[in-house]
């Protein structure tokens with residue numbers, strides 16, 4: 572049985588807890604949070620032992636895996652501490668708030684011989700899997716461009732306040748949601764984004780960007796554009812893939828895929844609705860047990876931060 576400790580029992584941790592509930596070979600045995608209320612919800616759901624200090628948890632429990640779901644600025648420190656206790660790490664996205672933090676985490680995990688997975692989840696979304704199968708089928712020609720538009724109310728009351736503070740979040744919509752866009756592009760193209768250019772906008776009186784417009788090219792020649800806006804009242808999330816012989820669209824929050832050939836007539840494809848977190852955690856546990864190298868590794872997560880950091884640098 573793989574014994575996991577959850578560090579951070581906020582909003583997304585409910586998904587991690589549900590995913591673990593469905594596994595036969597892994598269990599959350601310890602949970603940690605500073606906020607009593609969050610901790611008690613996690614204890615009720617897991618029956619795990621509760622801690623307010625993750626160092627204490629890591630020193631007292633014999634854990635195989637630390638699942639880190641903390642504010643972004645705490646990812647690096649918590650990962651390094653877990654690694655120094657010899658505990659493998661599954662770390663929520665974005666990996667860190669700078670490339671140098673990512674390099675530090677990779678190095679400390681390597682030195683302590685522990686595995687590191689980053690929770691960049693796009694390869695587990697049914698919509699992306701179906702779209703990639705369509706690309707690889709060759710029926711639509713070669714992929715030449717990807718354009719993603721995501722509009723949301725980034726500053727809604729329900730968002731934890733630390734997301735809106737540059738020090739704790741590392742950035743706004745680009746750091747948080749742009750990380751998913753870059754992850755999706757990496758997955759769909761099997762390549763890295765290079766030659767990146769981008770513009771961000773920060774509203775007066777705010778600390779993090781509400782808008783990001785990014786243009787880049789992947790190393791294998793696919794042009795990419797991202798248009799992220801945090802100012803919408805209603806959500807819009809669509810990814811259009813342009814190929815030499817047609818177009819593939821991933822829409823409705825990745826739950827719908829349609830495609831057309833040169834005639835322009837779109838056909839809908841079935842999209843498996845497997846919960847993303849369940850698939851992701853199952854993969855972490857499978858590779859932890861087999862010792863297989865993680866695909867969404869520290870190096871993978873670092874490449875996403877490299878793109879984001881380069882856009883922040885050019886806007887500084």
Ligand SMILES: NC(=O)c1ccc[n+]([C@@H]2O[C@H](COP(=O)([O-])OP(=O)(O)OC[C@H]3O[C@@H](n4cnc5c(N)ncnc54)[C@H](O)[C@@H]3O)[C@@H](O)[C@H]2O)c1
Nearest residue numbers: 579580581582583603604605606609640641642663664731
């Ligand atoms: N994969 C996804 O689609 C997805 C979705 C949402 C959030 N996330 C990521 O998950 C992470 C957490 O986001 P969230 O929305 O759950 O935030 P949140 O604020 O709801 O949760 C963070 C929790 O960490 C706790 N915490 C803070 N400092 C701590 C410390 N020193 N020790 C122990 N606990 C501490 C807070 O009390 C809070 O309960 C972020 O990296 C975020 O980007 C990923």
